[in-house]
Amino acid sequence: MNFEHGNLLIVACSQRKRSDADLLPAIERYDGPVFRLLRRFLRKQPAAPLDIYILSAKFGLISSEYLIPDYDRRMTKTHSRQLQPEVIAKFEEILNVKSYQKLCLCLGRDYFLALDKYDILIKSGLSVRIATGSLGKKLATLHDWLYGKPPELAIGQAIALQGKACLKRIEVAMTPAQVLDVARQALAEGKGNPASYQSWYVLVGDRRVSPKWVVSLLTGLPVSDFHSSAARRMLQQLGVEIYRE
Structure with a gap:
């Protein structure tokens, strides 16, 4: 800039x-x-x-x-x-x-x-x-x-498309650290139902949280508006690690 x-x-x-x-x-x-x-x-x-x-x-x-x-x-x-x-x-x-x-x-x-x-x-x-x-x-x-430009992702995160992901025409451009910062803030404020997941989860500190919950925070969409697979895909495109029980 x-x-x-x-x-x-x-x-x-x-x-x-x-x-x-x-x-x-x-x-x-x-x-x-x-x-x-x-x-x-x-x-x-x-x-x-x-x-x-x-x-x-x-x-x-x-x-x-x-x-x-x-x-x-x-x-x-x-x-x-x-x-x-x-x-x-x-x-x-x-x-x-x-x-x-x-x-x-x-x-x-x-x-x-x-x-x-x-x-x-x-x-x-x-x-x-x-x-x-x-x-x-x-x-x-x-x-x-x-x-003056979107965040850059580390080399090796080939799944990411220039650090951007899109869901229902809502584009998100964030680094993994920024995504986790958003989730930490929401946990501190008690937003939504972060523990509502079945097999797949995201680690925020030592807490397991729902990928759909995280994506809802990023996009502003209610969790009922998109599937779990779409949430996981968006997070993977942003370089966020997702785990499975």
Whole structure:
């Protein structure tokens, strides 16, 4: 990506956080899949002039370097609307301080309400990308925006087609590590029924989970919309190892 004029990224905070007692920069405190992807990118390209702001249910729109404690507060539609005037004012301030070339918004529906009418502040020449859909789709969009290309898979994963897989016209482009990050986050949040499998399973840490459950997370489709064989095929194309009892 061309960072000549600087780029701006706004992401939602994550429920998963580090529990350190001391204050931590927000980008280190939050530990969901989006933040792991961001930290990997910053390790690879530490000089990239990318400004990251985080929309927090507790603190509003803050810099990624803002020091925060561990806390537990969920964003609701009502609270997001209440934050909107403060968040929009901060967003306008950010845009007025620096001239950006590209903007990416990676937010869930509830969080997006806090940025309602953001588009009236967008200046001519600022390219806007919005990462929407399932967590897997948002991660893929964010990865492409940061790196300018889909994730690359290791040599030897010949079954993968350029790191992409498609199910019911929903395309997913993720590395195996990113897929497992999504699954870990969903396990921590208690989403769905991960243990509902018969013979085939995916290992997430020391837990066996259903391939259909994982694919449902990546695509946003209910597990009733596709067969187990289609789920296994998608995961194999993404380079995720599948086991059989």
